[in-house]
Amino acid sequence: MNEERGRFLTEAAGWCRHDFDPDKHVNTYSLDAYVCNKCKGFILGNNDFSQEEDFSRLLTWVTNQEQLREFRARFDERNFTDAGNGPSSREDFANQLCLLLKSRSA
Numbered sequence: 001m002n003e004e005r006g007r008f009l010t011e012a013a014g015w016c017r018h019d020f021d022p023d024k025h026v027n028t029y030s031l032d033a034y035v036c037n038k039c040k041g042f043i044l045g046n047n048d049f050s051q052e053e054d055f056s057r058l059l060t061w062v063t064n065q066e067q068l069r070e071f072r073a074r075f076d077e078r079n080f081t082d083a084g085n086g087p088s089s090r091e092d093f094a095n096q097l098c099l100l101l102k103s104r105s106a
Protein backbone atom coordinates (compact mmCIF):
# COMPACT_ATOMS: atom_id res chain seq x y z
CA MET A 1 0.00 0.00 0.00
CA ASN A 2 1.45 3.31 -1.08
CA GLU A 3 -0.43 5.94 0.91
CA GLU A 4 0.90 9.07 -0.79
CA ARG A 5 0.37 7.70 -4.30
CA GLY A 6 -3.13 6.54 -3.44
CA ARG A 7 -4.07 9.98 -2.16
CA PHE A 8 -2.55 11.76 -5.14
CA LEU A 9 -4.26 9.59 -7.75
CA THR A 10 -7.59 9.64 -5.92
CA GLU A 11 -7.57 13.44 -5.95
CA ALA A 12 -6.30 13.63 -9.54
CA ALA A 13 -9.26 11.52 -10.64
CA GLY A 14 -11.65 13.68 -8.62
CA TRP A 15 -12.74 10.88 -6.29
CA CYS A 16 -13.45 11.14 -2.61
CA ARG A 17 -10.44 10.67 -0.39
CA HIS A 18 -12.49 8.97 2.28
CA ASP A 19 -12.42 10.34 5.76
CA PHE A 20 -13.36 7.81 8.39
CA ASP A 21 -12.72 6.87 11.96
CA PRO A 22 -10.82 3.57 11.99
CA ASP A 23 -12.21 2.86 15.46
CA LYS A 24 -15.82 3.02 14.32
CA HIS A 25 -16.12 0.12 12.03
CA VAL A 26 -19.30 -1.61 11.07
CA ASN A 27 -18.90 -5.32 11.02
CA THR A 28 -20.55 -6.93 8.05
CA TYR A 29 -20.05 -10.66 7.84
CA SER A 30 -16.29 -11.01 7.94
CA LEU A 31 -15.49 -7.57 6.55
CA ASP A 32 -14.76 -4.43 8.51
CA ALA A 33 -16.45 -1.53 6.76
CA TYR A 34 -16.68 2.19 7.52
CA VAL A 35 -18.93 5.09 6.70
CA CYS A 36 -17.11 8.01 5.08
CA ASN A 37 -17.68 11.40 6.74
CA LYS A 38 -17.41 13.21 3.43
CA CYS A 39 -19.35 11.23 0.84
CA LYS A 40 -21.37 9.17 3.37
CA GLY A 41 -20.46 6.11 1.36
CA PHE A 42 -20.10 2.67 2.82
CA ILE A 43 -16.43 1.87 2.30
CA LEU A 44 -13.80 -0.71 3.09
CA GLY A 45 -10.96 1.79 3.13
CA ASN A 46 -9.21 4.16 0.82
CA ASN A 47 -8.04 3.38 -2.68
CA ASP A 48 -5.02 1.18 -3.00
CA PHE A 49 -4.26 1.03 -6.69
CA SER A 50 -2.15 -2.07 -6.48
CA GLN A 51 -5.38 -3.98 -5.69
CA GLU A 52 -7.26 -5.24 -8.72
CA GLU A 53 -10.60 -3.64 -7.88
CA ASP A 54 -9.28 -0.14 -7.27
CA PHE A 55 -6.88 -0.51 -10.13
CA SER A 56 -9.60 -1.30 -12.65
CA ARG A 57 -11.38 1.95 -11.74
CA LEU A 58 -8.16 3.86 -12.23
CA LEU A 59 -7.60 2.19 -15.58
CA THR A 60 -11.11 3.11 -16.72
CA TRP A 61 -10.55 6.71 -15.67
CA VAL A 62 -7.23 6.90 -17.54
CA THR A 63 -8.79 5.31 -20.63
CA ASN A 64 -11.44 8.05 -20.67
CA GLN A 65 -8.95 10.90 -20.40
CA GLU A 66 -8.10 12.38 -23.79
CA GLN A 67 -4.83 13.82 -22.53
CA LEU A 68 -3.71 10.44 -21.19
CA ARG A 69 -4.30 8.51 -24.39
CA GLU A 70 -0.63 8.34 -25.29
CA PHE A 71 0.30 7.16 -21.81
CA ARG A 72 -2.45 4.51 -21.81
CA ALA A 73 -1.33 3.19 -25.18
CA ARG A 74 2.05 2.24 -23.74
CA PHE A 75 0.47 -0.45 -21.57
CA ASP A 76 -1.02 -3.79 -22.48
CA GLU A 77 -4.12 -4.46 -20.40
CA ARG A 78 -3.47 -8.20 -20.28
CA ASN A 79 -0.41 -7.65 -18.10
CA PHE A 80 -2.52 -6.12 -15.34
CA THR A 81 -4.59 -9.23 -14.75
CA ASP A 82 -1.73 -11.68 -15.23
CA ALA A 83 -1.41 -13.92 -12.18
CA GLY A 84 2.36 -13.57 -12.03
CA ASN A 85 3.07 -10.10 -13.39
CA GLY A 86 -0.22 -8.43 -12.48
CA PRO A 87 0.81 -6.87 -9.15
CA SER A 88 4.09 -5.43 -10.46
CA SER A 89 2.45 -4.25 -13.71
CA ARG A 90 -0.23 -2.42 -11.72
CA GLU A 91 2.38 -0.88 -9.44
CA ASP A 92 4.37 0.25 -12.44
CA PHE A 93 1.33 1.80 -14.12
CA ALA A 94 0.27 3.68 -10.96
CA ASN A 95 3.80 4.94 -10.31
CA GLN A 96 4.32 6.14 -13.85
CA LEU A 97 0.90 7.78 -13.97
CA CYS A 98 1.71 9.58 -10.73
CA LEU A 99 5.00 10.89 -12.14
CA LEU A 100 3.37 12.01 -15.36
CA LEU A 101 0.53 13.88 -13.66
CA LYS A 102 2.94 15.52 -11.24
CA SER A 103 5.20 16.67 -14.04
CA ARG A 104 2.21 18.14 -15.88
CA SER A 105 0.88 20.02 -12.89
CA ALA A 106 4.31 21.41 -11.95
Ligand SMILES: [Zn+2]
Pocket residue numbers: 016017018019036037038039040041
Ligand atom coordinates in the same frame (compact mmCIF):
# COMPACT_ATOMS: atom_id res chain seq x y z
ZN1 LIG B 1 -15.80 9.30 0.89
